[in-house]
Amino acid sequence: KQYSIYTAVIPGQRDAAALAVITDETRIRKLERLRSEFVANVTHELKTPLTSIRGSIELLKSTNRDEKTRLYFYDVLDIEAERLQHLIDDMLVLSQIENAKEDPSARPCVVANAVEKCVSRLRPVAEKSGIAVQIQVDPSLIVSCSPTRLEQLIGNLIENAIKYNRPDGRVDIIGVRQRKTAVIRVKDTGIGIAPEHFGRLFERFYRVDASRSREIGGTGLGLSIVKHLAVLYGGEVGVESQAGKGSTFTVRLPLAQDGSEKSALKTI
Numbered sequence: 090k091q092y093s094i095y096t097a098v099i100p101g102q103r104d105a106a107a108l109a110v111i112t113d114e115t116r117i118r119k120l121e122r123l124r125s126e127f128v129a130n131v132t133h134e135l136k137t138p139l140t141s142i143r144g145s146i147e148l149l150k151s152t153n154r155d156e157k158t159r160l161y162f163y164d165v166l167d168i169e170a171e172r173l174q175h176l177i178d179d180m181l182v183l184s185q186i187e188n189a190k191e192d193p194s195a196r197p198c199v200v201a202n203a204v205e206k207c208v209s210r211l212r213p214v215a216e217k218s219g220i221a222v223q224i225q226v227d228p229s230l231i232v233s234c235s236p237t238r239l240e241q242l243i244g245n246l247i248e249n250a251i252k253y254n255r256p257d258g259r260v261d262i263i264g265v266r267q268r269k270t271a272v273i274r275v276k277d278t279g280i281g282i283a284p285e286h287f288g289r290l291f292e293r294f295y296r297v298d299a300s301r302s303r304e305i306g307g308t309g310l311g312l313s314i315v316k317h318l319a320v321l322y323g324g325e326v327g328v329e330s331q332a333g334k335g336s337t338f339t340v341r342l343p344l345a346q347d348g349s350e351k352s353a354l355k356t357i
């Protein structure tokens with residue numbers, strides 16, 4: 090670490106007084122670096138779809154395009170606009186949760202319900218690639234979260250488990266109680282992740298294979314959202330993986346108090 094010490098003499102004082110200001114420059118420089126990296130990343134992520142949109146518009150404007158080609162470019166416009174929408178949505182979520190100390194809309198949520206909702210939304214996507222999704226979640230697990238945020242946390246992990254799987258692979262979602270903690274595991278039989286990426290995996294915009302992930306349709310913010318949400322709700326997230334074999338993401342969240350469990354069960 091590097092420190093700077095500034096001294097100042099106060100005028101009019103008989104005995105010169107000195108004031109020392111210690112600044113942790115390493116920390117400030119790191120924050121500066123992270124901020125400019127973030128701006129560079131966002132700019133790049135916005136520019137890529139925009140370039141594609143402008144190119145398609147130019148081609149559509151020329152009159153001698155046949156109907157099939159025109160439809161193709163309308164599809165490109167649709168896909169790229171959707172990509173921009175996802176990016177903006179994810180950035181908004183991140184900005185809301187990144188510096189939050191607690192979530193005022195947190196209430197007791199049944200983990201199994203959140204998993205069911207995510208799976209019914211994502212099953213059609215999985216079926217397209219012949220991926221089987223299995224759920225084994227203890228129905229008594231109740232955690233204190235905002236229901237939408239809990240679905241986002243679990244949904245992002247399931248979505249990745251489907252996206253980075255092999256055709257005809259499997260996704261298993263397991264939820265068990267370990268003392269006062271709900272342990273949720275999302276296990277896939279996909280491409281896996283080499284251990285050297287584990288340290289940076291939850292950083293904003295970090296991707297193991299950037300072009301592949303962009304092609305598959307990710308914003309690069311999914312795992313960062315998962316991590317911030319897990320921490321916001323007093324928990325943590327971890328990963329185990331073997332390249333070529335598959336990955337398991339594990340989220341641990343504190344179970345809600347006994348009193349609130351009853352009120353949650355009433356509202357199911």
Ligand code: ADP
Nearest residue numbers: 249250253296297298302307308309310311312
């Ligand atoms: P993305 O939108 O690119 O999927 P994420 O933040 O969700 O962004 O994930 C970051 C990167 O971590 C991905 O680009 C991918 O390289 C890797 N990754 C995430 N989940 C998995 C998984 N289940 N299997 C293999 N790689 C994964």
